[in-house]
Amino acid sequence: MAISNTNTSSTRSTIQSSTVRGAAMVAIGLGVGQVFAYLLSLAAARMLGPDNYGIFGSMLALLMVGSVLTLGIQAAGARRIVLTPTADRSHVGLGVVRSAAWAALAVTVGTIAISPAISWLLHLDGVLAVIVVALNLAPLTWSGSLLGVTQGRERNARLAAVYAIVGVGRAIGGIAVVVTTKSIVLTLLAMAVGAAIAVAISWLITKPLVSAPAMKLSHFRGDVVHATHALFALFVLTNLDVLLARHFLPPAQAGMYAAGAVVTKVAFWLPQFVATVAYPRLADHRRSQTLAKAAAAVAGIGLLSIAFVALVPGLVVALIGGAAYDELTSEVWIFAAIGAAYAIAQFLLYSQIAASKRAAIAVLWIATATLVILVWLFHSSVLQIALVVLCVACVLALIGIVELLIERSREPRVVAHA
Known part of the structure; x- marks a missing residue:
């Protein structure tokens, strides 16, 4: 019995050490x-100034929302x-990579089509900046498959x-161009070129993990749609402000x-990185021993961010x-608190996607609608909008924590015998 307990303890210690190393690398x-x-x-904030940076910031927010398909492909592929x-x-893995190529084309064309709106x-002043954002989306969407393969295989160094x-x-091309030209469009174009080169290099890193023939992925499109829908709701909410x-x-x-x-x-x-490393474990038999610890880690990091x-x-x-x-000095902590609350909501959403649960999507869209209504009513200053967003983010995180506690309460309890 002593030998068995020793072996179990040694195995658990090895797994924990591997998890910590993986988390550190990611x-x-x-x-x-x-x-x-x-x-x-x-660089953009300093070189463009508040007026033009407002435009550039909105383009970055648009890029974040548009690239949510990347995360959907990654989550569905890894699972x-x-x-x-x-x-x-x-x-x-090869099937995931090939499916993502078509998705990249679709999201790029779709964004260009709605650029006037x-x-x-x-x-x-025109559609050119939005079109260049669409060009950024092509390589970034395909990169989701590479991230999904490395994450699903739990090859954390490659990931x-x-x-x-x-x-x-x-980023690096965008930094160089915004400093030298102060042009929003040229900066976005440099970002697109840099992303394409980076994804080509990343394919060489991922390629050893896939092999022909590609396996047909039944219902994979539905999995991607579900994950993308959930993450789209989250990223609309977190970038809408x-x-x-x-x-x-x-x-x-x-x-x-x-x-x-x-x-x-x-x-x-x-x-x-906590959600990224934990995600494969949240999808299989390791879920119960991972969920609460990982959520606590996310919350702890958020509190440290706010304090700093x-x-x-x-x-x-x-x-x-x-x-x-x-002018932001007295208010900047509010923005950190918003990010920390949204980080908790994001982790808990990934835990729902990993378990193929769908209820969280409705909550996210309700939160989004609430945010729009409240900002429509209260938007007289930067501070007022930030406080509205903070309230919505905190309520959303609290709902997620309650759901986590409910799931924990339903888990079968193991009774230890002396």
Whole structure:
């Protein structure tokens, strides 16, 4: 009995060490990509000024919403691979990669088709900026399949590399161009070229994990639609505030809000590595032992983010855009709190997708409608809109936590015997 307990303890320790190493690698990969995304936003905020940065910020928000299909493909692909027998996973992976190529074409063409409507909604001078955003979506959508394959196979080193390469590739050209030209359209075009090169390199990293013939993926399109629908609802909600601020506030104030939203994005994405590493475990028999611990980790990281921003708001604002954004100093912690609350909601949504649950989608759309109505009524300042968004985000996170507690209460309890 002692030997059995020792072996069990040793196995558990090995698994935990592997999980920690994987989380660290993915955190680094995501962190590199996020740092470069932040540097792009920082360079754009400084070079474009509040008025033009309001436009650029709305284009970044549009890109985030449009690229949600990337995340849907990643989530559906990873889940399909996790639930596939080991011998067939490489063939399923190739099927995921091929399916994503068609999806990339569809989302690009679709965005171009509706570019006049988007331009009108955001008060842009023309459709060119929106069309270039559509060109960014082609490589980014296909990258979802590469992320899904590496995530589903739990090859965290390759997954981290893809995250880092795509993040750096799409940002570095944009940084160089915005600094040298101060052109919104040329900056977006440089981002598209960089993303295409980065995804080509990422394919070389992922290719050893797939093999022909590609396995036919029954109902995979439905899985992608479900995951994309859920994530689309989340990302509409989490990016809508920037678009609403652009619509209701004067250009300079909209630029202020867009700069504050950079803090929201950092706090939102900072714990993403937890969900990324935990996701395969949330889809199979390891779910019960993973869910609560991972959710607590996300919440803890969020609280640390809020505390940091609250303690040094002047430094944070200086890093965002300098003296032009000093008005945000007393309010910037609110944007960190928004991001932290949304991060909890995002993790809990991924846990629902992993278990093929669908109830959360309705809650997200209700939250989105509520946000639109409240901002429509209360939009006199940056602070007022930010407080409205914070209230909606906190209520959404609380609903998710209640759902988690309900699921935990329904789990069969194991009684230990002496």
